[in-house]
Amino acid sequence: MILATFASSTLWSTVTLGYAALTLCLILLVKTLVKPYMSGNIPPFPARPYPILGHLPYFANGQRQKLLEFRKTTGDIFSMFFGSQLFVVVNGPRLVKEVLVKHPDTMNSRPPQPFVDQGDYGVVFSNGAMWKEQRSVSQAILRSFGMGKSSLSHKISEEIGIYLDTLAALDGKPKDVRTLTAASISNVICSIMVGKRFDYDDPLFKSFVENFTRQIAAFDNMSVVAIWPWLRYIPGNFLGAKTVNMCAQIIRQEFGDKFIELALKEDGEDAAPTFITSYIKEMKKAQKQGNDTTLSMEQLRINLQQLFIAGTDTTATTLTWFLVYMLNYPKIQSKMYEEICSVMGPERAPDMQDKVKLPYTNAVIMETQRLASIAPQRYAKH
């Protein structure tokens, strides 16, 4: 009898527990499937989200084609879930401009970057007032050095000369030129940041390029960690989140400090200013005036690391696409060469001032950027 009562009460608790678990699952399912559609004031969804994954499975065969398809079926603005995070996708120049220009305060932040330690520092990942100060100081310094102007072009021309000599020395032997291209771009950035370029074989520079190339490769999986941040705490180096942070730390501490030391050593009455010395000057000025400033040595180290990464990978990838297109379209390559020779002769290389005289060459460069389209999406902030 006692045994029977015990058995039936165990059965009841199991049934109750089963019901509770089922109810919880149903609530979670309804929350995932129905809630998005019920929250009124958001743009439409192009397709039904999957439980837990949201719209991610739709991108199993790549993002670009699917996003174009969603735009066609749903319009220039639509919503998507990556995991449980809501994204609103805005397409087309008219709507993008409207969003950025009419709502600058809503758009001046990026989503949190849970895969990077100190993700809210430095010009790329900071937000709000910190970003405004880091951005305006960095931009003013870069502009004063000729970023986007012709005065930077002699540094670029010098580097291109060495890059071409290195390629010529290969004497036709096959080589993956990606690392060399990244190193040459980094060298241009080095001359702005530190005031000097490095030999491609310099051990400090080689190890620096290796580290940030490793970091960029590890970024590939970080969009998954951004959706489910707990993934980075799985023991081991699951998805490479530890590599991203380890390389960032090495770049900041070992190279950042070395570069700062080098720039300060070269600094003097007659020395040309560098990004590092100009930033430190601005920082000291703000501190002396008693301003509530976000400029600091730690921010400088992070800015250096971010500028190298933001500037190198983008430019090197664009150049690599250019090489791929030129190898595949030799007629276009010849036509460009003829234009350059007819304007400046076969000896002198073109520089930024010659840009207006070379419409065909310019068109090829712009067409490369359009076709390669290496950064078709961006996350808020302008």
Ligand code: HEM
């Ligand atoms: C072909 C070359 C390049 C491409 C395609 C490119 C593309 C982009 C894109 C799409 C963004 C995001 C814009 C935003 O979210 O507001 C960005 C941001 C940025 N880029 Fe570039 N970039 C290139 C070269 C460079 C260079 C050479 C540097 C510096 C040395 C640089 C530094 C930055 C920085 C610091 C940001 C963050 C700006 C901020 O958040 O305020 N980029 N870039």
